[in-house]
Amino acid sequence: MPSLTTELEDAFRELPYNGMGDLDCAGAVVNPVSHSAPVDIPVELLAYIFTLTLPAKIGTYSAVPVLSKRTPHKPWILGGSWALGQVCGLWRAVALSSPTLWTSFTLSTRLWERELPLLNMQLERSRTAPLDVCLTFVKSTTELPFKTFLSNLISHCGRLRKVHIEGDPSPTTVTLWSLGQMPILTDVVWNKVRPSEIRHLLNRAANISRLTILVAGSRTVLPPLMAKVQSYKARYTTWSILSKEVSAAVSLAERDILGWGRMDGSLTLPHLRRLAVHGRLLGHFVAPALQEICVTGLIDFVPPFLQRSGCVLTRLMLFNFAGTGPELISLLRSSPSVATLEIDFLSGLFPAFTALISALTIVAGTDVDNLCPCLVSLSLGDRVDRMDYPAFVAIVDMLRSRWRTPGRESPSLKRARIYLGDIRMKTSGRWRQWMQILVNEGMDVAVVESTRRDYPSMNSWRDNWTVI
Template identity: 30%
Template sequence: MPASHCSQCGAPITSSAENPRDSSTNVQVVPKTLARHLQLMSTNAPPETIELAFIRTVAEKTRVRLADLENQMVGLRERVQQLEDEHILLSRYHAQNQAIISPLRRMPPEVLGDIFSWTLPSVRDALERLRFDMSHSPWVLAQVCSRWRAVALSTPSLWSLVVIDYRGKRANPLSMVKKQIERAQSLKIRFYGREKGHPRAQFEMFQLLAEHSPRWEEVFIELTSDTVPLLASVRNLPSLRRLGIQWNVSDSQAGVESMDCFQAAPSLLDVSVYNEFSSISIPLPAHQLTRYDLDGPWEVHQTILKLAVNLVEAHIYVVFNDLPWPDSDEINLLLLRRLFISHSEILEYLMAPAIQELAYAVREDEGPDPLLLHLEAFVERSGCRLRRLCLVGKPTADTAVGILRRILSVSELGIITDDPNHGQDAPVNVLVSHLTVSPGSAALAPQLSKIYFGCRAEGCIDYALYLQMLQSRWDAGGRTLKAAALLVDSGPHPDPATLRGLGALRQEGLDFLVLMGEEAADELRCWIYDSSR
């Protein structure tokens, strides 16, 4: 009969028939004693005198076994600690040897510097951080090791972008800006002032930047009344290629009539001026501009356009226009390819044989006929083949349909709506219905290969209707449709069913882009050739 074991110490226990007396303890072990032992362990009853000797023996054996186990465990812990310490030391040694043979250590400095450039923050990222931070690129690159520091400090382009924003609660330390300017060669500056905040700090910071104006390559400035005189006094701008100016609030323009510091900038090619509150005269070297973006009276635009023989792209927004439109005076823009206009009347003055893309801000007080007539006459007069048309604001279906039927060269259509109407009768949804191909009927503008829709402000389209339109044109014979986009700046996002349907079209081969939020807003500005930030 096999022996049983004690639940406490693991010692073998035999019945009284096999071993009536324990030779080591001289204690009789009987079934009655074992049962009693179990009862005592599960209750608070006191043991009898005769039972104490047996229980003490069990307890002593258990103590001895526990002591033995504890000794073994101490030894194991010491061994484990030794192994862990050895693992740590060996891992470090291995990493050091791996670092020695790493291709990164043998990488040429110019390649390493190019890799560093991909770590730089965008303007938006820099604005979100609010101030310089040693834990962000490019500052952190100079803290890794001596080689990285040498490469970072010898690559001036890493330090070119200087973003300073006083519209938030924190500002960049002047000392760090000085250090960055020292390390840079050319400067790409974004300076956002605040009319009622930190006037002394803003003045000192902009004064520092102005001292290095010969190295300005790109400058975008949000001006205040305190920084206007500093900018106006700048005269040495040999490297400036791109300029952007806007005003913080209307008070920032108080007493400012003109700024003539940019007229002699010999390298200036790209200019954006957002007056917004009132028109400020800013003479420009129009003859060398390849792009300009300005809001102002038609008279100002006309002056620039007559001289801008190298213009390739323009964003023409007519405001502060108290005078009636003057008699037509044809302006030849032989190199112009991309154009945004706020009024269809602008087309009466232009002749642009190379133009391919046109964006137009539809006004609520304007019917479809003026745009169609002006555009048709412009295309005929210019002898151009207009490829892309983008209608912005509250475009009517009649406007878009009329153009698509009359100007057959248009193969790309963009619609940006800010109409708050969401129903089936909303103009944008009526247009979507017109673009939908019904079974057995001919498609409107079958030549369309790209259809882009964007929603901003509270404007949106019927997403289910939009998906149906794309599917119908995708399934139409010939598969003319090649690409589509849906950009939602703000307002309701597409529902999951629509997104699944759009995803299915993408899997079938349609080049489809969907963007939301700030990314959508950035892309929408590109559609209308607006470089505002």
């Protein structure tokens, strides 16, 4: 397949994340019906573009994406990879000859009988390509269609690459995982399921590198498997389980710790590059190779942790930030290498918000050391709509001062997102006009409602940041 230009990759990289599965969202390159399509586009390139236009996840309960339901005057109109074959003969030929377009399955126990033929056809079209499967177990009047296809799917368990399980499967369903080996399975998410049942899956998969267990309780992740895990997200209730698993994970590079209860002792994570954790747990860790950190709540333990670890941060995310302006500025002063800064402010902390904006503003002609001199990307969240117009003007001035940094030939701050609540967004027209000035100058900046689908909501920043 020919290599893609940077411009083409940038144009389509965010499509799966944004949920743009409809053809109209893909623009002139992939929709010849409403645009003038490029001539002689390579088939391999067209197939690659098709994969980028598919939604990252179809939905919780729908196994086959539907653009339009059946009516007395028209049939069902399917979305995703099914829609590609309805455009023209070339597109259909490319879609049918591209197994990677058919490898993602989202199933639930509410599977419709009418979806079975389509799913079996999709499984056949995927040929021998690796499969990504999301299973959701909910109460249903009948699980026969689901069990029928699941048995067929598990017969291809040697092709499973990613598995995401939600809900509480029956013991019979869980034991199906013990029917075959899964040599290429690398990603596992286990949520809302009895943690002890995961052994049926883990015992058959020896090469898992990204593992998420979002249910607390007793579980057994064997040391040989933990030794291969590079990205791990788990919920804990005891220090003994945490220390045992972390000690066995000698290759761990990315870690998301969800926990509560009493924590005793200290752990060193020599290879860890990414860490997401509640601030109060930082007193128990040392991570000399850490580059990116996401801290929830208080930041009191962050400076001692950084000093103890001796690491160099390039990305700092503060979710549900609870602290004062001086504490925040002091933390940033001690982390001059931060290039990406993302802060979600709790209600009642507007003084800290304004103090940060003032400290980040570069005043021309002064000899004061700039705060965050390496800052390239900035995201700030005000979900409670405390920001008034003067504060917003101050933000624009700050962005402009860092966009055209005195003494630098190239721009410093290149990307900025200001997340607001739905009330403030109703009067954001004038603010957007101010931002448009920076956009016209070439800066990637936007005012965004924190609940819109096409940008990460503040509540999901941590989930979007983590690998799984």
